Amino acid sequence: MFSTKAAAIAASAMVALTLGLILQNRYLVVSSAPLTLFLVLARLMGSPPHLDIEVERTSIRESIYEDETQIFTVRVRNNNAPLDFVEILDTLPENLRLETGSNHQFTSLQATQTFEFAYEASPKLLGSYTIGPVKIRSADIFGLWVEERTYETFTNLRVFPQIQYVSRIDVRPRRTRHWPGEIVSRKPGHGLEFYSLREYVSGDPLKRINWRASARFDDLLSNQFMSELGGDTIIALDARYVSESANSANSLAAYSIRAAATVAYRLLRDRNRVGMIVIGDRLDKVSPAFGRRQFNRILTVLSETRAGNTWVIGNLAGYLSLFFSRMTQIIVITPLLDEESFRAIADISAKGYEVLVISPSLIAIEASNAPDTRIHRIAGDIVRLERRAKIDLLRKHAVVVDWRVNEPLSEALQEATFLWTKVKKR
Numbered sequence: 001m002f003s004t005k006a007a008a009i010a011a012s013a014m015v016a017l018t019l020g021l022i023l024q025n026r027y028l029v030v031s032s033a034p035l036t037l038f039l040v041l042a043r044l045m046g047s048p049p050h051l052d053i054e055v056e057r058t059s060i061r062e063s064i065y066e067d068e069t070q071i072f073t074v075r076v077r078n079n080n081a082p083l084d085f086v087e088i089l090d091t092l093p094e095n096l097r098l099e100t101g102s103n104h105q106f107t108s109l110q111a112t113q114t115f116e117f118a119y120e121a122s123p124k125l126l127g128s129y130t131i132g133p134v135k136i137r138s139a140d141i142f143g144l145w146v147e148e149r150t151y152e153t154f155t156n157l158r159v160f161p162q163i164q165y166v167s168r169i170d171v172r173p174r175r176t177r178h179w180p181g182e183i184v185s186r187k188p189g190h191g192l193e194f195y196s197l198r199e200y201v202s203g204d205p206l207k208r209i210n211w212r213a214s215a216r217f218d219d220l221l222s223n224q225f226m227s228e229l230g231g232d233t234i235i236a237l238d239a240r241y242v243s244e245s246a247n248s249a250n251s252l253a254a255y256s257i258r259a260a261a262t263v264a265y266r267l268l269r270d271r272n273r274v275g276m277i278v279i280g281d282r283l284d285k286v287s288p289a290f291g292r293r294q295f296n297r298i299l300t301v302l303s304e305t306r307a308g309n310t311w312v313i314g315n316l317a318g319y320l321s322l323f324f325s326r327m328t329q330i331i332v333i334t335p336l337l338d339e340e341s342f343r344a345i346a347d348i349s350a351k352g353y354e355v356l357v358i359s360p361s362l363i364a365i366e367a368s369n370a371p372d373t374r375i376h377r378i379a380g381d382i383v384r385l386e387r388r389a390k391i392d393l394l395r396k397h398a399v400v401v402d403w404r405v406n407e408p409l410s411e412a413l414q415e416a417t418f419l420w421t422k423v424k425k426r
Contacts, residue, residue, distance in 0.1 A: 052080035053109075055134045055151040057090065063299075066162040066258075069099050069122040072131060072155065076116070078109035086115075087137040095124040096131070096157075123159040126257065126303050131155040160299040161254075161261040166410045168266070232273050232288055234324055235260050236316060238334035238341060239280035241307045252335040255360040255405045257302050260333050262409055263358070264298045275324075276301060279316065281308025313340050317347035326352040332398075333358045342390065346397045355398035358412065361387065364404045 012032075020028030054077040064070050074090050090103040101119030109115060123129070132154035139146045200209060200220035208222045237260045239253055260276065267274045268291065275288035276298050284301050286294070313334075320330065330348055334341045336359045349355050363384055391400050403412040 050080055051083075051136060051138055051147050051149050053078055053136060053149070053151075055136070055153050057131065057134065057153050057155050059131075059155055059157070062156065063158040063160055064123070065160050066123060066126055069120050070157060071118055071120050072103075073116065073118040074103075074134065075114060076109070076136070077114045078111060080111065082111055083109045083138045085139045088115075088117075089135040089137075090119075091132055091135065092121060093129045093131065095127070096121045096129055097124060123157075126159045126161050126254070128303060129157045129159065131157060158300070158303055160303050161258045163265050164258070164262045164409045166262055166266045166413055168270070232275075232325070232328040233267050234275045234277060234288065234320065234328055234330050235264055236277045236320075236330065236332045236334075237279065237302075237305070238313060238332070239278055239305045239307060240313065241309050250362075252337075252360055252362060253305075253307065255362075255403075256333050256335065257305060259358050259360060259403070259409055261299060261302055263331060263333070263413075265295060268292075268295050274298070277316070277319070278302070278305050279311050279313050281306045281310055283311040283319075313344045314347070316344050317351050320348060320353065321351045329354060329356070331356045331358065333360075335360055336387070336390065336394070342394055345394060349397035357394065357398050357400040358403055359391070359400060360403050360405050362405060363387065364406050 014032070020026065020030075020032065054075075056075045058073045058075075060071055072090070074088070076086075076088060078086075086107050086109050088105045088107070092098070092103055099120040099122050101117065103119050103121075105115075105117050107115050132152070134151045134153050135148070136151065137146060137148045200214075200222045204222045210221050210223050213221045237256060239256065264274050264276065271290070273288045273290055274294065276284075276286040278284040278301055284305070286297050286301055289297075320328075330353045332345055332348070332355060334345075334357065336342065336357075345355060345357055363380065366380075387402070391402055394400050401412045401415055403409060
């Protein structure tokens, strides 16, 4: 079809000719001749492009983490006559930003020639993205005839929450299960911590013989160690509107999702059975299980988490009591921004569960970004004191970690270990 340039030239020639005839001005009539001649010669010397192109897009992986980048490679093959000018645009979603290279290319293609380009993009937010379609525009050498075509070539990319390194989470359910894990139980078995002495039995490893005790009692004695077993944990994530689940990489919801992914990863690495409940626009749940596949299921649910108030957090205690044993460890991740979340945690504790609460807080970041005035300093102090008072009350029912998100999560979890041990000794 005609390009805007060709249409403008043709329109100019027709206007000049029409006005020249109406006004009987030979100069206007003559001025239309070069424009008409240019169009005729351009049509004789060139030819309108005809797109017969194959498009393929490849990527290294189908899923990445928030702090990673993805490389996309686009291959374009011309199966027809040579094309003088080709414009290629690979459509990117709004929340993917270019890091290196470009998704917008210009080139020329000979017959059977293949053109390939690559670019690197990174996500602004976690979630699922669709890359595509590919739009191709071709024009003749004079830019007078243009053909455009959209190729429905799509690539799906899933962005998982960023995982922080945590060496260990020393929070323990009330009762361990029969499978191996990292929780030291008060049962004899395979482990590292000493349990008791017993008489030597044929077949015991020599390294387990306690030679000092054997010499004292004039009999061979072997060391017994505490077994290391796994347990059940349910992670409950508060993703309601009140938790600021807006499309922002620095919202409280985003930090909550990262904390949930980090805790799930560490617990699964320690051979615990882990499940998840997400309270957002709907109630998403992942049944407890082990291993890498379970972690991928959890990451998939977290990447699809959206804000909502469809499910009331006050129903969480009743839901847990219906489906999970009181011996299950409950980890609630919530910013604690409303009274409903406080009451829900108290209800879970009243049902007989041992509860650990990880509460991300943006107070330190917001205070650093606020103007350094006396009013803002007083307001910040009031907010901190109010939050601290509420958390102190909540610690009567659960172990609460006040996680300042500008600090590593591992430090907050070390605080959880200390508070957990303190509560167990009461």
